[in-house]
Amino acid sequence: MxxxxxxxxxxxxxxxxxxxxxxxxxxxxxxxxxxxxxxxxxxxxxxxxxxxxxxxxxxxxxxxxxxxxxxxxxxxxxxxxxxxxxxxxxxxxxxxxxxxxxxxxxxxxxxxxxxxxxxxxxxxxxxxxxxxxxxxxxxxRGLWDARLEALVVDSILTGEHDNELPSRVAALGWHGHGEVAVLVGTTPRQIEVDQLRRTARHNQADLLVGVQGSRLVVVMGRSKPAADLEAEPVPFLQIARALEPGFGEGRLVLGPEVPSVVQASRSARAALAGFSIVEAYRRSERPMLADDLLPERALAGDSLARQTLVQNLYRPLADHQSDLLLTLWCYLDNGRSLEATARELFVHPNTVRYRLKRITDLIGWDATGAREALVMQCALILGQIADSGTAETNRPVSRYPRRDR
Known part of the structure; x- marks a missing residue:
C-alpha cells in the first residue's frame, strides 16, 4: 500500500x-x-x-x-x-x-x-x-396544476361540475372571491399565460385559463386588494379590455357576471354562444358583451338567451298592473312612431312618451333606440310564445284591431 x-x-x-x-x-x-x-x-x-x-x-x-x-x-x-x-x-x-x-x-x-x-x-x-x-x-406540480386547471375550466364550460369544484379550484391557489365572469376569444399563436396572470393581478383579479383548441377561455374572479379592502372592485369589462392583447385576432366575448365560481358555467354558456355568432353583429367590438348579442343568440337557438330576454324584459312588463306591455307592442309594431301608437291606443302622444319612459325605468332598456327596440321586440315575441305554451293567451294588441287607413 x-x-x-x-x-x-x-x-x-x-x-x-x-x-x-x-x-x-x-x-x-x-x-x-x-x-x-x-x-x-x-x-x-x-x-x-x-x-x-x-x-x-x-x-x-x-x-x-x-x-x-x-x-x-x-x-x-x-x-x-x-x-x-x-x-x-x-x-x-x-x-x-x-x-x-x-x-x-x-x-x-x-x-x-x-x-x-x-x-x-x-x-x-x-x-x-x-x-x-x-x-x-x-x-x-406544474404539470399537475396545468392538467387540473384544464379539467376545472372544461367542467365549467360543459356545466357538468359537481360539489368538488370549489375544492379543485382551491387546490389551484385560486384567490378569486365573489363574482365571476368568463371571457372567450381566439387562441394566439404563442400564448403567454404568465403575462395574462400578471395583467389580472394588476387589475385585482385572478384567472383560470384553459385552451380549447382554437378557443382561449379565461375565468375571471376578483381578488381582494391587499392594501385597500374598501376599494371599488374593478369592472369585469375593464379587466377584459386589459387582457385583450393576450388573445388572438378576431372574436372576443365576455359573459355576464355571476355570483360565484360554482355558477360560472352560466357565464361560460353565454360567452360561448356569443362567441359563435358575434360576427352576425355588424358593430362588434373587442371585447363584446354576450348580453349585447341576445337577439342573435336567441335566433341561433340559445335557450339561455331566450330565458334572459323573457325573464329580464318581458316578464316585468307582463306582471305590471298597467298598459306598459300593450303600449310597447303598439309602439314597435308601428315603426316606433309616437303619433301612430297614440292613434291606435286612443291616447295623447305625450302619454305614449310617458309610458315609454316608465318602461325604461322598469327594465333598463330604451325602446326609442333601434338596437334596443330589436332586443325588446325579440323579448316580446319569445315571451308570448312562452305564455302560449302554458295558458291560452291572446296578444294584447288584438283588443284594438287596426283600422284601414
Whole structure:
C-alpha cells in the first residue's frame, strides 16, 4: 500500500469514527440556528434529522469514491419521505446544508487538506442535488396544476361540475372571491399565460385559463386588494379590455357576471354562444358583451338567451298592473312612431312618451333606440310564445284591431 493510499485510508477511518458525533452536533446546531426546525412536529423533525445523517454518511462514501458524486448526493434526499418536499422549502433545505457544512468545517479545521477540500466540493454537489430534486418536484406540480386547471375550466364550460369544484379550484391557489365572469376569444399563436396572470393581478383579479383548441377561455374572479379592502372592485369589462392583447385576432366575448365560481358555467354558456355568432353583429367590438348579442343568440337557438330576454324584459312588463306591455307592442309594431301608437291606443302622444319612459325605468332598456327596440321586440315575441305554451293567451294588441287607413 502506497503512502498516499495509506493517508486516504486513515482519513476515511477517522471520518467514519466521528460521524456519530457530527450527527449529534448538527442536530443541536439546527435547534439553535433554525427556528423553523423547532416548530415542526416530532415526526417531521426526525425526517429532517435523517436527511442530515444521510448527508454525513454519504460524504464518507463520496470521499472514498469521488466519481460517484452525482448519485451519492441524490441519495441524501432519497432517505426522506416524499411529503417532506411539501413541508420543507428549498430555502430551508439550503439552510440545513449550510449548518452541516459549518459543523464539518469546524471539526475538520486541523484535518488533512484533502478532507477540507472534499467538504467544499461535496457541499456544492449536495446543493445542486437539492436544487434538482426541488426543480423536478416543481415541474411535476406544474404539470399537475396545468392538467387540473384544464379539467376545472372544461367542467365549467360543459356545466357538468359537481360539489368538488370549489375544492379543485382551491387546490389551484385560486384567490378569486365573489363574482365571476368568463371571457372567450381566439387562441394566439404563442400564448403567454404568465403575462395574462400578471395583467389580472394588476387589475385585482385572478384567472383560470384553459385552451380549447382554437378557443382561449379565461375565468375571471376578483381578488381582494391587499392594501385597500374598501376599494371599488374593478369592472369585469375593464379587466377584459386589459387582457385583450393576450388573445388572438378576431372574436372576443365576455359573459355576464355571476355570483360565484360554482355558477360560472352560466357565464361560460353565454360567452360561448356569443362567441359563435358575434360576427352576425355588424358593430362588434373587442371585447363584446354576450348580453349585447341576445337577439342573435336567441335566433341561433340559445335557450339561455331566450330565458334572459323573457325573464329580464318581458316578464316585468307582463306582471305590471298597467298598459306598459300593450303600449310597447303598439309602439314597435308601428315603426316606433309616437303619433301612430297614440292613434291606435286612443291616447295623447305625450302619454305614449310617458309610458315609454316608465318602461325604461322598469327594465333598463330604451325602446326609442333601434338596437334596443330589436332586443325588446325579440323579448316580446319569445315571451308570448312562452305564455302560449302554458295558458291560452291572446296578444294584447288584438283588443284594438287596426283600422284601414
Amino acid at each position: 502506497t503512502e498516499l493510499t495509506q493517508e486516504k485510508h486513515a482519513a476515511i477511518t477517522w471520518l467514519r469514527s466521528i460521524t456519530g458525533d457530527l450527527s449529534t452536533t448538527v442536530h443541536k446546531r439546527m435547534e439553535q440556528q433554525l427556528p423553523w426546525f423547532l416548530e415542526m412536529p416530532p415526526g417531521r423533525r426526525s425526517a429532517v434529522g435523517l436527511v442530515a445523517q444521510a448527508g454525513i454518511a454519504s460524504f464518507v462514501q463520496w470521499f472514498e469514491n469521488p466519481d460517484a458524486a452525482t448519485w451519492v448526493a441524490r441519495d441524501v434526499f432519497d432517505s426522506a419521505p416524499r411529503e417532506l418536499l411539501r413541508s420543507v422549502s428549498l430555502q430551508q433545505t439550503l439552510q440545513l446544508i449550510r449548518v452541516v457544512v459549518d459543523v464539518f468545517e469546524e471539526r475538520t479545521l486541523n484535518a488533512p487538506q484533502s478532507i477540507r477540500e472534499g467538504v467544499l466540493r461535496y457541499s456544492r454537489d449536495v446543493a445542486f442535488a437539492a436544487a434538482d430534486v426541488y426543480a423536478r418536484a416543481a415541474e411535476a
